[in-house]
Amino acid sequence: MIEYIQSALLLIAAFLMIVSAIGLLSLSKDTKHIVYARIHIVGLFDIACIIAMIGLGQYLLAGIYFILAPFTAHAIANAYWKKEDKEINVDLMTVEEEVDENHPFIHPKAKIQALESENSEKLKVDERFSVTTIEIDEGE
Amino acid sequence: MDILFISKYIVLIALVIMMLAALRASAYKSTSMGLLGSSVVVTAFAVGLLVVGGQYNIQFYRDISLALMFFGFVGTIAFAVTLGGEDK
Numbered sequence: 001m002i003e004y005i006q007s008a009l010l011l012i013a014a015f016l017m018i019v020s021a022i023g024l025l026s027l028s029k030d031t032k033h034i035v036y037a038r039i040h041i042v043g044l045f046d047i048a049c050i051i052a053m054i055g056l057g058q059y060l061l062a063g064i065y066f067i068l069a070p071f072t073a074h075a076i077a078n079a080y081w082k083k084e085d086k087e088i089n090v091d092l093m094t095v096e097e098e099v100d101e102n103h104p105f106i107h108p109k110a111k112i113q114a115l116e117s118e119n120s121e122k123l124k125v126d127e128r129f130s131v132t133t134i135e136i137d138e139g140e
Numbered sequence: 141m142d143i144l145f146i147s148k149y150i151v152l153i154a155l156v157i158m159m160l161a162a163l164r165a166s167a168y169k170s171t172s173m174g175l176l177g178s179s180v181v182v183t184a185f186a187v188g189l190l191v192v193g194g195q196y197n198i199q200f201y202r203d204i205s206l207a208l209m210f211f212g213f214v215g216t217i218a219f220a221v222t223l224g225g226e227d228k
Contacts, residue, residue, distance in 0.1 A: 003144050010147035017154035021161035035172055038165060042180055045158060049187050052151055056194050061206060065183075068213045072179055075217045079224035080172035088170070 009055030016048035035080050039073050046073075148191050155184045155191075175219055182212035 023041045027034055046069035053062035101108065159181050166177020186208040193201025 003142075007143045007147040010144075010151050014147070014150045014154035017151075017158045021154075021158045024158075024161045024165050029168070034168075035170055035176075038173065039176060042176055045180060046183070049183055052187050053190065055147075055151075056190050058190055058202065061190070061202075061209065064206075065209055068209070072213055072216050075220035076172050076176050076179070079175075079220040080170065082224040084170050084172060 006055045006057070009051055013048045013052035013055060016044060016051070020045040020048065035085075036077060039077050043069070043073055145195070148195055152188060152191055155188050159184045171223060172220075175216060175223070179212060179216045182208055186212070 020041050023044070024038060027037055027041075031037060046065070050062045050066050050069075053059075053065065100106070101111075162177040162180035162184070166174045166181075168174075186205040189201045189205040189208070193199070193205070
């Protein structure tokens, strides 16, 4: 009976591996954010490997890899985001804002900033607030 | 023929296919893709060693597999940190 369960796990793992291989190759080069998509697909392969390890009876290795695999994926994605993605996709850094000026709750960022700067100038002029300092002479 | 034996060989074939796909993907222009491809190849090789070691009862293959998995992880993290640079 255990042999059949092991075989089923191994076959499931093999199926997932082939699916992830097809996915890895079938993405076209022009796809947007392709590196992140491929990292996602490799996550499927990692899980297939963990299932295969369980099928082979290596539970400790499966547990270790289950913990380590997300760290690897995150490190690669983070490195790509910090270095290459910012250089390749420069337009990612500019955010276009489309806000309806007549909207009752959502206001454009520039408008709010202008209002805030006006307020701060008013606050500077405002005489209701005053700052006093007390001089303490240690000799007394 | 034993079904477990056949399953193990199917897994090996799938691992070889995945290795080839990862090699193809790592030829993409970005360095991160190379890193990802090498990580996949190392993992696939480690699992392949586990399969072969289990089938032919070679105990030290499991140790090699563990070492590959652990040092592959350390190498990938180290390279990714170097690639990403310092936080500004």
